[in-house]
Amino acid sequence: MKKTVDDHYYQLLEELQAVDFVLVELNLYLDTHPQDSQALQQYNQHVQRRQQLAYQYEMNFGPLLHFGHSYSKQPWQWNHTPWPWQV
Amino acid sequence: MWIYEKKLQYPVRVNKCDPMMAKLLMEQYGGADGELAAALRYLNQRYSIPDKVIGLLTDIGTEEFAHLEMIATMIYKLTKDATVEQLKDAGLGAHYAAHDRALFYNNADGVPFTAAYIQAKGDPIADLYEDIAAEEKARATYQWLIDLTDDVDLQDSLKFLREREVIHSLRFREAVEILKADRQLQKVY
Numbered sequence: 679m680k681k682t683v684d685d686h687y688y689q690l691l692e693e694l695q696a697v698d699f700v701l702v703e704l705n706l707y708l709d710t711h712p713q714d715s716q717a718l719q720q721y722n723q724h725v726q727r728r729q730q731l732a733y734q735y736e737m738n739f740g741p742l743l744h745f746g747h748s749y750s751k752q753p754w755q756w757n758h759t760p761w762p763w764q765v
Numbered sequence: 766m767w768i769y770e771k772k773l774q775y776p777v778r779v780n781k782c783d784p785m786m787a788k789l790l791m792e793q794y795g796g797a798d799g800e801l802a803a804a805l806r807y808l809n810q811r812y813s814i815p816d817k818v819i820g821l822l823t824d825i826g827t828e829e830f831a832h833l834e835m836i837a838t839m840i841y842k843l844t845k846d847a848t849v850e851q852l853k854d855a856g857l858g859a860h861y862a863a864h865d866r867a868l869f870y871n872n873a874d875g876v877p878f879t880a881a882y883i884q885a886k887g888d889p890i891a892d893l894y895e896d897i898a899a900e901e902k903a904r905a906t907y908q909w910l911i912d913l914t915d916d917v918d919l920q921d922s923l924k925f926l927r928e929r930e931v932i933h934s935l936r937f938r939e940a941v942e943i944l945k946a947d948r949q950l951q952k953v954y
């Protein structure tokens with residue numbers, strides 16, 4: 679069954695995608711610039727922001743991760759739609 | 766170990782049903798310079814590359830799978846509402862005969878993916894140069910794909926992917942310099 683998603687879903691998702699983009703960028707940069715302490719500080723700051731956003735998202739729209747990396751409410755939420763290509 | 770995250774790396778929106786564009790996008794799904802080839806190439810090279818660049822190959826290889834999912838989403842959205850007639854007119858008649866609307870790892874011409882697209886020389890510089898070339902070819906392909914559609918939302922997602930290729934290429938170039946500097950150091954001492 680397809681769960682309908684509202685504006686809040688898209689808004690939170692986009693915020694998460696934005697902060698995750700920063701993290702991917704900083705991560706790849708740090709892979710080749712491991713001594714850059716300023717970049718590392720930015721990375722760790724965004725990790726914290728990311729955790730807050732992901733928590734908010736998951737409380738509203740269910741687990742982002744499987745295999746024990748996200749909590750699930752009753753009943754098991756992982757199977758719930760929408761999947762990423764359905765929105 | 767890999768963990769799946771239930772979200773796209775970047776939003777994928779399309780404005781219309783366009784099986785013709787879906788067919789062209791298959792170049793980046795199962796083509797020689799596509800995202801599947803990229804992910805498999807980098808993740809496979811990790812085992813024989815110097816420690817200093819294993820992290821980079823792991824991260825870029827993993828990101829490529831997120832890009833593969835974005836391309837799949839584009840193809841899915843562009844074909845899901847197409848009639849058989851529309852698929853046929855778009856040149857996807859042969860695809861429909863074999864796969865219906867299922868996605869398949871082939872290029873825009875319908876040629877199935879092969880591991881022959883990717884290399885692993887075991888020589889770190891040779892492997893990284895191959896990776897840089899792959900990123901530049903993928904970047905060029907994304908530009909041609911952007912030119913081939915007038916769907917601004919689709920173009921937006923394709924532009925994101927094009928820019929990622931630019932960054933990956935840059936990081937691989939830095940990795941080459943890191944390895945060269947290391948070699949110099951070994952010669953000096």
